[in-house]
Amino acid sequence: MPLTRKAYRAAILHSIADPAEVGIEASYEYFEDGLLVVDNGKISALGHASELLPTLPADLEITQYQDALITAGFIDTHIHLPQTGMVGAYGEQLLDWLNTYTFPCESQFADKAHADEVADIFIKELLRNGTTTALVFGSVHPQSVNSFFEAAQQLDLRMIAGKVMMDRNAPDYLTDTAESSYVESKALIERWHGKGRLHYAVTPRFAPTSTPEQLTLAGQLLTEYPDLYMQTHISENLKEIEWVKELFPERKGYLDVYDHYQLLGERSVFAHGVHLCDAECARLAETGSAISFCPTSNFFLGSGLFNLPMAEKHKLNVGLGTDIGGGTSFSLLQTLNEAYKVMQLQGARLSPFKSLYLATLGGARALRLEDKIGNLQPGTDADFLVLDYNATPLLGYRLKQANNIAETLFVLMTLGDDRTVLQTYAAGNLVHQR
Template structure:
């Protein structure tokens, strides 16, 4: 008999339930699994997640119970690195990162000075995230304030938990995308005051990457991050060898690419560094010491030929890790397809990633890396009720494979290696359904 009681008007979902309270790489009891489970929600927050048999008696008479047996509920996926202005240029051919930027990215981003265009893309982008079960993302806008306003306005309308920021870029870019050191940071502060902590919206100070910011802009970005310590900071680091060499020529006094950011006070909790492929052990130790996080972008790294993320060295250093699509360098909005990619990247580097850890990286791993554990990422009581309903029979092949699964690991592995947007039966944000398949 369960001694707790739930308030009148609550809702509950009956299904198999999986969530995490630790990283499976470092704990043998990192996850909670309820094959016949119940998720109870009220006022946009989780009240409880557990076995149906132990929780059903605590439901009030007027509780609405959604019977979703045969499906799997997991926390909403968290994508820690994605570019919404690159939605329309996904799958654009190029020989590498730098020519890809010049040929496709910069010309496409020019369009986002038009608020109507920015709003149109923001709507489609958020629809696509939700269709793929992603309820939180760390999003790059463009240099234009209009692009940020359009994104946050659409996210706020849907009551999503999103992080985004205006790109800072004052050199080594086309004139039509160039801001100034002072002007870019001034615009960023204005946007922080307008959007940070407005509802569920959060702001990220966003220097694109070290080669496109002068020392003055990086210094001012670090000062802005110190002035607003609860904001986020996001940028790229050590994505490919040509980029690393370019940074060395621009900042000859820095020990490494990451050290450029470190020297301007940009390594701290809530700092997210995308890629982190060509780091050394000193860099990884600094990430652990400062609680700066790495965003692993496997489909992008394979698409652009950037390299393989080194899981063994990152885990040895205890670097905070998360998973990201990196659209439009990445080739899918689906975090399931991204798990497929990260499994293969890890194997090529000599590491075996269990499916449990892939699902951790896409949920609680993202929340921890963003310093948002307790707000999103799992089903601890009081967390925001962002969750996804996955259908393990979404395709004929998946149905045939999953009916032969003998363990949770096998089931999750099949979803990660064979799944995509078709597996997402429904997506919920703060307890409200924001996507329904079909």
Template sequence: MSSVKAIRSQLLYFVDDPATAGDSAWIYHADGILWIEDGLIRMAGDAAEVLLQLPSGVEIEHFDHHLVIPGFIDTHIHYPQTEMIAAYGERLLEWLETYTFPVESKFGDSEYARQIASFFLDELARNGTTTALVFGSVHPESVDAFFAEAQQRNLRMIAGKVMMDRNAPDYICDEAQQSYEQSKALIERWHGVDRLQYAVTPRFAPTSSDEQLQLAGKLLCEYPGVYMHTHLAENTEECQWVAELFPEARHYLDVYDRAGLMSRRSVFAHGIHLCDDSCKRLSETGASIAHCPSSNLFLGSGLFELDRLTEQGVSVGIGTDVGGGTSFSMLQTLADAYKIQQLRGRKLDPFRALYLATLGGARALDIEDKVGSFQRGREADFVALDLHATELLKFRTGQCKTLFETLFVLNTLGDDRVVDTTWVMGEAIHKRRAV
């Protein structure tokens, strides 16, 4: 027997990128109904239209001062770094040595990894994030624990074991062949199971030998459809280090390209310091960049050239990059994305920002046929955002005259308190408790 649900509220979703499609990129219903059947979107439209077609007897859940949108999609985040979020005082390379490696060394303990994975996934739900591309640690136990918790919640998650065989403490390194064999076993155990997918995950070029990068490329050839997830051109010191370690490469991205790591399902975090040839190659291969504004500001890494990458046809999503990023909230991350463009003398309008955090993220992860919008047949992962969640937000949105202004205020003042309810496949997995 089919399961039918209906949500009545303001609805907003995207069908294209506002940067290229303008106002036709988004669909808004001031009084809309989202009709869900067996965990999938059946219809999203004006209430007057949907009510004529909705089966009789279906209970409609009302959200009177809310905006219902597709669930947020985080295109770059580290679950083992949850406990070190907001660690003081270092830039990228020193930050890794001082905080990251010691914390990640704990994840060979399956029970510990599962506890952190559980907290991490609860935090994502509390912030309205329903899909994420996630770094594990070097330990296969970290990935087993993460996927087990995600499977239990019926989440669409992509994750992988870190591959790292040099330029890091011995206690947190693997070996090239070992990383290949462990990654292979994890792919066969988890990729394509329920809503889970695997990402081959070299941490970044400096911590992988040529042999390890080549073996990562071999995995991509052996298992078409898996992802490749790593870091790229985040920090100027990092870029200089890569040039010294790989003198034969034309530039940073070329290191990965030579190893066969460029494809439609390759996602590179950061991409701040890129040459024109790198942008061209990203566009040619369909690879994506995960823009991580909060961590870029926190670690002092640089200002992301969003307009430049867009003009060159590079797909971009948004990542919180916890624990370099300082919040699980996509709304707070979008506020930082706006500030970065302001520092560059550019603008990021609120429609484009929300696109990047929903359909844009789905496109970056090559899953726009499954999530990221309210088009018929998509999986019903969505969130209700309360425009009265705080007294300030209620007061400020009350002064707004247009949807544009309301969205900008939401993107700027919003945080986890705004997330009233988060649904996955039509089932509520988070409801905010009254304070």
């Protein structure tokens, strides 16, 4: 269907730089009465309504919102599709939680019909929460990725996903082999990578569940297809770190395992990084790798507190992750609520503008997609959301007391959730309406 030019008028806010690098004032643009113009799925103009309106055709369709804020679509840099059905599972820390809940839940994805059903629920949840791009773990079954990409392609979403590679330390019903994981990943790459707005991520679950042979082949895939992504987990839990030391005694530490198998690079995203040291942060930054900060999950599984100031010191790219199902909400607003508390517990501050950066442009930079998504600059994909100031009675009342955009933004991130997202647009198309 042909897309036409449309415009959207409301308060508009987007992130244009990392506050840690340029200071808060230079990190965002805010238009109290703004106008966003979309042409054929891309943003063609952004500015004050009073300045832009005279330059546009008189018959242009303009959607106007009262008591609402337009911002860039949220970017979730770490989430598990197959764990949708076990969110909020009680009472375990990471390793026991995997065996008790995660692996049995993921085994259901051997069935394509089940994978199709969950992919549909999963994408609807993302869009309902304003997430327009996600870096997604499938299960070990190729059909989990096929189902997800089929559903994402129908809506022209920018999504990244991969089949889990896992050939040891997991139940027999859920392991592949080094060779089969390579062959199946390669087939998925050939089918999906670069198709529309879809990208593939090589996905070893984490070092303990891959043999050296499998990690070697994961690295080989990255050399065969230079613009692939790589996603895995690192330093989430102290027992996990000890386990990695036992399994790879010849390596200097957890990160060095991945480094040895050539899995660090500009499109490599490591989830959690709660217990990284200075030297590991420096190495990640040096290789252009990124960390996905998953505060909700780190609280829920008792893993620890991510040291964002240390990452900032090393100029390490950091995005935000919900980590469904270790995390308990698809909402990046709720995730930012938890991120604020993580900083508070470490005696550090998280400004609302840094939060906005983490949920949008920071995630785009972590994924090397900042020229396409992450803010509302002309030329970027028209992935954006409309946040409703009156989504709940309490939110509406509280925002009437807000004196400036910083306070408004902080209240949205503290009291907001899926109900706050009035509409979600992807490539200029309305893909969610509350």
